[in-house]
Amino acid sequence: MLSLRLSLLLFGVAAIVGCGGSGASAELGGSTADSDGTTGVASTGTTAVLTSGATPDDDETGVSTSAADTTGGPQVCGVVSEAVLEIGHGSMQFTPLADMPAELLHGPQGGVHITLGIRCPGLDVSEFGDMHLHGEVNGQVVADHPQGVVLKCNERLGVAEGIWLSMVFDVGPELLHEQVIDLDITITDDLGRTASAQAQTLIIDPEYSATGSGSGTGTGSGTGGEAEYRRVIAPYSEVVWAWIAA
16 A cells, blocks of 8 residues: 555656646637736635544544554644645645635656645645646646645644645647636545545746747657756655655
């Protein structure tokens, strides 16, 4: 089980290197998103639902007493009865969707993705979480895949957090730039608890030129590929393994 979850976690790294947008020529209907005039973020909203799996012992406040467990058992973070999954951006730290658009990142071999994060109280952080990421633009599925996630307990906020979740796209940047994406994310912890949420955000491709083509820096050849490794892969590795070691 652990090896499976680790494989799913590393899917994010592999996806950046060799998967993602295929440059498909399919067209997406609809108009581009309206900006709020400040950040260019589309209207956002998150709904969530939690279904219970196995439940550890809770104290009278509803906060699991296993959060400080050092015996290798479940470590539930936060108030179980108020578990609500929140979707945000997840590059280096969790950031609310309303704060900024989602930046489209280019992998060395031409794939594209955005980086998401999640927060949810009441989840077991002792093991990897299993996630499913689904995205649609104008009703067309542009991303749909599983991914593992390292969960850490933010004790100050009383929530489990996961960052560096790569939503890898099956279409090219020309179909994603300045489009609103409908996000649908589900997470299942090691106790079998499942939380899901839906939200929207605007995608912006900084490398997309006015002529309708990317800058070409993410081709994976020469200095462009090396620069993309330093910009995308290296920070991902440092953050994920720092979380695992903590």
